[in-house]
Amino acid sequence: MFLDRFWANTINGLSYGSIYALVALGYTLVYGVLQLINFAHSEIFVIGVFGVYFTFLALGFQPGQTPNVPLAGIIANLVLAGAVGMILAGVAAVILERVAYRPLRKRNAPRLAFLITAIGASFVIQQVFRITRGSNPEGTIRLLPPEPLFRIFGAPVTNLQVIIILAALALFVVADTFVNRTRLGRGVRAVAQDPATATLMGVNRERVIMITFLLGGLLAGAAALFYLMTIPQGAVFNGGFLLGIKAFAAAVLGGIGNLRGALLGGLILGIAENYGQSLFGGDWRDVVAFVLLVGVLMFRPTGILGESLGKARV
Amino acid sequence: MVRRRFAAAGALVAAAALVLSGCANQSGSGPAQTSAAPAPAQPNNAVLPAGDGQGKCAPGTSIAYVGTLAGQNAALGQAIANATELAVNQHNQANAGCKVTLVKADSGGTPDTAVGPTQAVINNQAVLGIVGLPFSGESKAVGPALNAAGLVNITPSATNPGLTKNGWTNFFRGLGNDAVQGPAAAKWMQGKFNPQKICVIKDDSDYGIGLATAVSQALGPQVASCQGDVKTNQKEFSATVGQVQQAAPQAIFYAGYYTEAAPLIQQLRDAGVQTPFVAPDGVKDEQFVVNAAGSANGSFLTCPCVPQEGFTAFTQAYQQAYNTPPQTYSAEAYDATTILLQGIDKGANSRPALLNFVRSYNGQGLTKKFQWQPNGELTDTPVYVYRVDGDKIVTDSPISG
Numbered sequence A: 001m002f003l004d005r006f007w008a009n010t011i012n013g014l015s016y017g018s019i020y021a022l023v024a025l026g027y028t029l030v031y032g033v034l035q036l037i038n039f040a041h042s043e044i045f046v047i048g049v050f051g052v053y054f055t056f057l058a059l060g061f062q063p064g065q066t067p068n069v070p071l072a073g074i075i076a077n078l079v080l081a082g083a084v085g086m087i088l089a090g091v092a093a094v095i096l097e098r099v100a101y102r103p104l105r106k107r108n109a110p111r112l113a114f115l116i117t118a119i120g121a122s123f124v125i126q127q128v129f130r131i132t133r134g135s136n137p138e139g140t141i142r143l144l145p146p147e148p149l150f151r152i153f154g155a156p157v158t159n160l161q162v163i164i165i166l167a168a169l170a171l172f173v174v175a176d177t178f179v180n181r182t183r184l185g186r187g188v189r190a191v192a193q194d195p196a197t198a199t200l201m202g203v204n205r206e207r208v209i210m211i212t213f214l215l216g217g218l219l220a221g222a223a224a225l226f227y228l229m230t231i232p233q234g235a236v237f238n239g240g241f242l243l244g245i246k247a248f249a250a251a252v253l254g255g256i257g258n259l260r261g262a263l264l265g266g267l268i269l270g271i272a273e274n275y276g277q278s279l280f281g282g283d284w285r286d287v288v289a290f291v292l293l294v295g296v297l298m299f300r301p302t303g304i305l306g307e308s309l310g311k312a313r314v
Numbered sequence B: 001m002v003r004r005r006f007a008a009a010g011a012l013v014a015a016a017a018l019v020l021s022g023c024a025n026q027s028g029s030g031p032a033q034t035s036a037a038p039a040p041a042q043p044n045n046a047v048l049p050a051g052d053g054q055g056k057c058a059p060g061t062s063i064a065y066v067g068t069l070a071g072q073n074a075a076l077g078q079a080i081a082n083a084t085e086l087a088v089n090q091h092n093q094a095n096a097g098c099k100v101t102l103v104k105a106d107s108g109g110t111p112d113t114a115v116g117p118t119q120a121v122i123n124n125q126a127v128l129g130i131v132g133l134p135f136s137g138e139s140k141a142v143g144p145a146l147n148a149a150g151l152v153n154i155t156p157s158a159t160n161p162g163l164t165k166n167g168w169t170n171f172f173r174g175l176g177n178d179a180v181q182g183p184a185a186a187k188w189m190q191g192k193f194n195p196q197k198i199c200v201i202k203d204d205s206d207y208g209i210g211l212a213t214a215v216s217q218a219l220g221p222q223v224a225s226c227q228g229d230v231k232t233n234q235k236e237f238s239a240t241v242g243q244v245q246q247a248a249p250q251a252i253f254y255a256g257y258y259t260e261a262a263p264l265i266q267q268l269r270d271a272g273v274q275t276p277f278v279a280p281d282g283v284k285d286e287q288f289v290v291n292a293a294g295s296a297n298g299s300f301l302t303c304p305c306v307p308q309e310g311f312t313a314f315t316q317a318y319q320q321a322y323n324t325p326p327q328t329y330s331a332e333a334y335d336a337t338t339i340l341l342q343g344i345d346k347g348a349n350s351r352p353a354l355l356n357f358v359r360s361y362n363g364q365g366l367t368k369k370f371q372w373q374p375n376g377e378l379t380d381t382p383v384y385v386y387r388v389d390g391d392k393i394v395t396d397s398p399i400s401g
Helices: A006-034 A041-058 A071-106 A111-134 A159-181 A183-194 A195-202 A205-230 A241-256 A259-280 A282-299 B001-026 B074-094 B111-123 B136-151 B161-167 B178-193 B204-217 B238-247 B258-270 B286-292 B312-322 B329-347 B351-361
Strands: A148-152 A154-157 B062-067 B102-105 B126-130 B154-157 B171-172 B196-204 B226-229 B251-257 B277-279 B302-303 B381-387 B392-399
Touching: A006 A041, A006 A159, A006 A183, A006 A205, A006 A241, A006 A259, A006 B238, A041 A071, A041 A111, A041 A205, A041 A241, A071 A111, A071 A205, A148 B074, A148 B196, A154 A159, A159 A183, A159 A205, A159 A259, A183 A195, A183 A205, A241 A259, A241 A282, A259 A282, A259 B238, A282 B226, B062 B074, B062 B111, B062 B329, B074 B102, B074 B111, B074 B312, B074 B329, B102 B111, B111 B126, B111 B136, B111 B226, B126 B329, B126 B351, B136 B161, B136 B171, B154 B329, B154 B351, B161 B171, B178 B204, B178 B251, B178 B302, B178 B381, B178 B392, B196 B204, B196 B238, B204 B251, B226 B258, B238 B312, B251 B258, B258 B277, B258 B286, B302 B392, B312 B329, B329 B351
Parallel strands: B062 B102, B062 B126, B126 B154, B154 B171, B196 B226, B196 B251, B251 B277, B277 B302
Antiparallel strands: A148 A154, B302 B381, B381 B392
C-alpha cells in the first residue's frame, strides 16, 4: 500500500506542501524581523482566498460546472484573480500591522501582548467573514479542472500540480532574491539582525516592518490562488485555521526566520502528511506531521536549516 | 368550482400514486428499481391536524415549539417551526371549540443556549407538550429538566441513538435514529451493487463514527474491508482517493457531513474514480450539490426522512403560507404537532394526561405510522434513498424494512 502509492503521495505532497511553504514564508518573515508569531497570518491568507473568489465572480464566472473557456483565457483570468488576491492580502497585512501591532510597539508593550493581539486579530477577521458570508463555503468556482499531463513512475502528475509547484518555486526565488540581493532586502536583514544598530545606521525600521508584512501578505495571496485552484470549496471563514497551523509548523520545522527553511519545511510537511496517512491511516495524518516536527526539534531545536534571516548568510 | 375540480384530480393522482407505491413496496428489494415513482402519497387514513372538528379544550391551552429560530443552522429549525405553526393554524380553523396557542422558544440550537428558553417553557403551565428539540446535542442538554417536569416532548429530527437510553419517560422520537439508518443503508447497497467490497469512509464526529460502525457491521468484515478516515475541516483528500483507487470497491459509503463530502467527491471524480458514492442524511443538503459542482451527480443519499412531494395538500398549504416548499423534516414536525393536538382535542387537559395519550398513541401520520416503544423509539422507521440528479436532490426509492 505505502510503496504502491509512494510516488503519488510524494507528488501530491509536494503540490500541497508548496501552498504550506508560501504561507510559511509570511510567518517566517515577520518572525525574523519582529520575533512575533503573527497568528493572524492565516486570516490574511483567507482574505486572499476571498479576494480570488470574488474576482472570479466579478469576471462573470458562476458557481457550478467548470466553464468552457480557452486555455489562454483561463490563464489570463487566473493571473488576474491571483494578482487581486495578492494585493488584497498584502494590503490587509499592512493594515493589520498598522492597526494591531504598531500601537503596541509605540508603547513598548511586552511580547506577550503582541501574541494575544495576534490571536485576537485572527478571531476578529475570521468572525467578520462568518457574520458577513455565513458558515457555509462559497459556491464552487473552478476554472481549470485537473488533468494528468504525464507520469512519474506510474503516478500521474496533473496540470494543476505542475503549475502550482513551478509557480511556488518561482515566487520563492523572487522573495529570496529580494531579501538577499536588494537594497530593501538588506534593510530587512539588518533590522532582523540588530534593530538598534540598523536604526542608527539610517535604516527606517518602520518601513522595513511594513515591507515585511507586505511581502508576507503578497505570498499568502498567491498561496490563496493555488489553494482555491486545488480546493475550490476552500472559500470559507475558517478555511485558514488548519492550514495556518500547518504552515506555522512548516516554518518552525525548517527553522523559523529562515526563508529557505520555510520552503523546505512546507514541502517536507506536505509529503510527510501523505506518507503518514498512507502508512497509518487518515486518523494519523496530523499526528505524523507533528510528531515529525517534535522529533526534528529535539535534535535541531532551531529547525532543519536554523534561524538565519538575520545572520546575513547569503 | 375550479378549486374543487383541482382537489378531485389531486385525490385521483394521490390514489394512483398510493397504488403504485404499494406495488413497488411489495416487489421487494430488487436492485434495478430506481425509476419507479418513489415518493409516497398522503395515506388515506392519515390523521391530520384538523381532526374531526369536534375538539374541546380550555381557552389558553398551549403547545410549544422549542428549537433554533435564529441561531445555529437556523434554516432547519424554521422548517420545523413553520410546519408546527401550520398544523396549529389548521387545527384552530377546523375546531371552533378548541383554539390552541403555539408558543415559540428560540433554543439557539446549541446545548449551552437551549437550557434557559426550555426552562421558561417548562414554567409556563399552559404548555402541555413540546415539538422539538431539533438537534441531538441540545436535546441531551434539556432532557433531564423536561423529564422532571413530565412535559411530553416529540422530536421531529434529533437522531442520536443515545437519546432514548437515558430512561426519560417523556421523550419520543418521530423518526428513525442513526442506528436504523446504518443497517438500512448497508442493506440497500447490498441489493443495489451486489458488492464484493465497499469502502466505508468516516469523519471524526460522533455521528460519522457511529454510522460507519453500524454500516460496517451490517456489511460484514469481508465487504467492509476497506476503511478510510478523514478529519473535520479536511479539504485535501489525495491519500484517501489513492486508498479507494487501490481497493477498487463497488461502492463508497461516506459517513459524515456535506462540508467534507463535497470536496471529497470532487477529488474522487477528478482522479477518475467513478465508483458509486453513497452518503447519509448529514450530506443530504443543497450545499453538497452546489459545492461539489457537478461531481455530486449520481450520488445516493440515505435519510430517515420521508419524501414530502407526494403530500400535495400539505406541501401546497406550506408553500402558500411560507412562500417556500417544505424542507427536510417539515412533514415530521407536522405529524408530531398533529399528535399533540389530537390529544388535546380528545380531552387531555394536563401534562400527565397528554403524556399518557402520546405514550399509548397508535395512528397513521403523513410520513409513517406512529406508535412508540416504551423507550420512545418508533416501532416503524422507514428510511429512504435520495439521488442527486443534475443540481437537484430527488427521491430514489424507499428501503424496504
